[in-house]
Amino acid sequence: MSRYTRYAGGDPLAPPVDLADALASIGEDVMAGWSPERAMREYLRRGAKGTGGQQRTGLDDLARRVAQRRRELLDRHSLDGTLQQVRELLDKAVLAERKQLARDPMMDEGDRAFRQLQLDDLPPATSAAVQELSSYDWQSSEAREAYDRIKDLLGRELLDQRFAGMKQALENATEEDRERVGEMLRDLNELLEKHRRGEDTRADFDDFMAKHGEFFPEQPKDIEELLDALAARSAAAQRMLNSMSPEQRAELMQLSAQAFGSPELMDQLARMDGNLRSLRPGEDWTGSQRFQGEEGLGLGDGTGVLQDLADLDNLADQLAQSREGSRLDDVDLDALARQLGAEAAVDARALAELERALRDSGYLKRAPEGDLRLSPRAMRQLGRQLLRDVATRLASRQGQRDARKAGLLGEPTGASRGWEFGDIEPWATARTVTNAVVRTVAAGGSVADGVRITLDDIEVTETEERTRAAVALLVDTSFSMAMDGRWVPMKRTALALHHLLRTRFRGDLLQVVGFGRVATVMDIEQLIGLDSQWEKGTNLHHALLLANRFFRKHPDAQPVLLIVTDGEPTSHLEANGEVWFDYPPHPLTIARTVQELDASRRLGAQTTFFRLGDDPGLARFVDSMARRADGRTVAPELDDLGAAVVDSYLGSRARRAGRAGAGGTDPFGER
Structure with missing residues (x-):
């Protein structure tokens, strides 16, 4: 004999939690300097988003309701x-x-x-x-x-x-x-x-x-x-x-x-x-x-209210997640349902499931030291999302970007594949049109009414790559970057470019150099987890030294130099390895920086400066440096920095590809 009870799992038709949104939010906080553990906690506090975009109840809201319930009991009753x-x-x-x-x-x-x-x-x-x-x-x-x-x-x-x-x-x-x-x-x-x-x-x-x-x-x-x-x-x-x-x-x-x-x-x-x-x-x-109310409680009911208050105090502690090793699985769902109703327990269960999903999804990994870190899989997912944002911005840049001939990178292999952001290979026209026709007919449409090509229909011709680039991305990590809100956009830019090279242009080489008082070559995980630095100094000279060393290690690759900064150089390396710092910028620091920039130009580097901020002195310095390096200057808005850097990189590839052969279509230009 079958027995039926009330379903206690919430709305079975509710959309699942959007892990991509969770990772994007957590990644943004990590790039701002938070630990992944804290970033995950803050996301759970704010509340998750379902795949339909709806906001779900977070820990803060549940904790607020617990505190409100507690106040109501004390303010209503007397003993x-x-x-x-x-x-x-x-x-x-x-x-x-x-x-x-x-x-x-x-x-x-x-x-x-x-x-x-x-x-x-x-x-x-x-x-x-x-x-x-x-x-x-x-x-x-x-x-x-x-x-x-x-x-x-x-x-x-x-x-x-x-x-x-x-x-x-x-x-x-x-x-x-x-x-x-x-x-x-x-x-x-x-x-x-x-x-x-x-x-x-x-x-x-x-x-x-x-x-x-x-x-x-x-x-x-x-x-x-x-x-x-x-x-x-x-x-x-x-x-x-x-x-x-x-x-x-x-x-x-x-x-x-x-x-x-x-x-x-x-x-x-x-x-x-x-x-x-x-x-x-x-x-x-x-x-x-x-108790401060007027509704008198009998001994039994009063004891029950004291038990309720103890439940609420325990729930407040559990929802705070302030103890080391706290997990949302520790929340007493039965007590939560008694005090706030069944829906509150459903919300808490959904948050616990999200926490388990984040931990079990492979997005977060436990380091040998015991703390959580973003895994390589998480970095790829974040890079994919950031690159998608960049693609949207580039596609909307009407009149802001020169249409360039992309050109073939090499001889066609005879195969084709779906177009992805960053592709500059020519279209496989027959396959593209066929995809559009099949999709139109499958959707119940008629070819006689016309066929509209969408991005999902486009396929490009695969080619053998003939040239590759050695890309040095130099990012300013001085304290002014964090103080003026440029820290996270800088990291987002680096991650988007890193993902583009790792997924679409695997033959190209990328070196990320962070420069503050001194410069350091960083892997992408190191840069993403980097907290803001308090030391004063902008050592572009040291960063160019490292970039030129990178270019010399790869003489067969085209050097591409991308420099993101919000200040003039105020420090340089002496011959003995000591750091010289002076503000305002000392003429010796400027001279040493110009000397290394000249070395980059002699190595054939295609140079672009990305100037952040409106300081006139910085503008004059960057413009003169760009002219000296036969490069160019871009002054993007912060939310457009990633698109500007990726656009510059794609432009350098297009120029190289143009020398390898003609033809093709710019994936962001007019079709």
């Missing part, structure tokens, strides 16, 4: 609900007794006066008045019933503090029912004390549950689960007492002796609390909360 109920029942009993005394014609006047005096002289404190009337001989049956309900209420509330649901279960309970509760408490304390001494067995627990299991609807599997549930509730009851005012606490302690008209209940509960404190000292037995 004097039971005391208020007792006071109301006491007033009802006294009023009914006064009415009975006033209308009973058969009563002795002396007795009447004495009883009225007793009622008039009751202490103002509720607990003292209840105690005073414990031996009073009620004349009114209504009054006696109201007073007896005080004892019953106190007993049920005290039990409800330790066993949720007891208040309702024992309503209208008989004396036999109360005796069964007393027997359960005695047996429970004996079991707890045997467990404290290490003398209990599994059979002891099974016998206890067989006899008293009705009092434990959660059905614990062993004594440890029983202890966990009882101790959590008992500790919450103690925190509720701690949260009361001294006057309220004193009132309640005095009233407790009246529970069920016998002090035995309080004795057994105090014994149980002592056992639980000893067995579960790690519970919070000393905490308190400040």
Whole structure:
């Protein structure tokens, strides 16, 4: 027989999490100087995006709702609900007794006066008045019933503090029912004390549950689960007492002796609390909360609210993910559903699945030192996305880019393949048209109505590469780059160019050089993870030295020099390897830099300066350097830097290809 339950996994038709968007966001933060671990945490805090582009709930929103729920509980409630109920029942009993005394014609006047005096002289404190009337001989049956309900209420509330649901279960309970509760408490304390001494067995627990299991609807599997549930509730009851005012606490302690008209209940509960404190000292037995509302809570409901507050505090800690080694799998989804509803648990489960997917996808790798890093696969994915952005920008540059003849790079191989960004090979016209026709017919269209060619239809002729380039990308890593918001665009540019060469122009060589006070050859992972530097200095001289060394190592390749900077050179290397720094730029630094630029020109480098910023002095310096190197200057906007650098590289390839042969079509020019 099949059984069906409510589906708890959220919307089964919701779009899956977009890992590409996650990686792009994480990569952007890593390029800004964050660790991959922190970047992933921040992404999960903001909330993931589904493949449909919709924003999903993040950790910050869940944490905000947890904090809001906590404030609502404290601002709505007070802890004097039971005391208020007792006071109301006491007033009802006294009023009914006064009415009975006033209308009973058969009563002795002396007795009447004495009883009225007793009622008039009751202490103002509720607990003292209840105690005073414990031996009073009620004349009114209504009054006696109201007073007896005080004892019953106190007993049920005290039990409800330790066993949720007891208040309702024992309503209208008989004396036999109360005796069964007393027997359960005695047996429970004996079991707890045997467990404290290490003398209990599994059979002891099974016998206890067989006899008293009705009092434990959660059905614990062993004594440890029983202890966990009882101790959590008992500790919450103690925190509720701690949260009361001294006057309220004193009132309640005095009233407790009246529970069920016998002090035995309080004795057994105090014994149980002592056992639980000893067995579960790690519970919070000393905490308190400040309630500021007007809605009075009974002892049982108040204890439940204190448990809710403990749940919310634990959830806030889990959602903060601030502990070392924290994972979203640690979030208590059942508690989250209880406090915020099923949808919140679904949102948290989706974030946990995203975290697992990111860790298991191969995008993040654990370094030998133990920290997370972007994997080569992640770098390729990021490069692909950045290159796609560059392609979009280049395609939209109407009138900003000269149409160039791409030319054949070599002899055709006889094969063709789909066009990809960066391709400058000629179209395979027959294959391109055939693809467009097949696609049109498959979509239900008619060739007679015309065929429209899309990018997906285009195929290019594969050729044997005849020439290759040695590309030196020199990127300024001085502090001004980070201070003025150019740090991430610089890294995005380097990654996009790196991916283009690694995927489309594998024969070309790329060396990335970062230059601040000194220059360093970096692999792409090193550059992407580079944090902003505080040292002053822009050592273009050292960067050109490294670039020229790279060019000389590859004499068969065409040198291409791409320089991204936002400042004039302020440091250079001395012959002994020491760094010279001076600001404003010293004439010796300028001379040494020009000397190495001349060496690049003699090696035949095609040079492009990418000037960031509007400083007039920088503009004059860069323009003069570009003229000296027979190169050019580009002053792109920050969000257009990647497109400008890639465009310059493709232009250098087109010029080289033009020397190898004519023909072909520029993939970004007019078709």
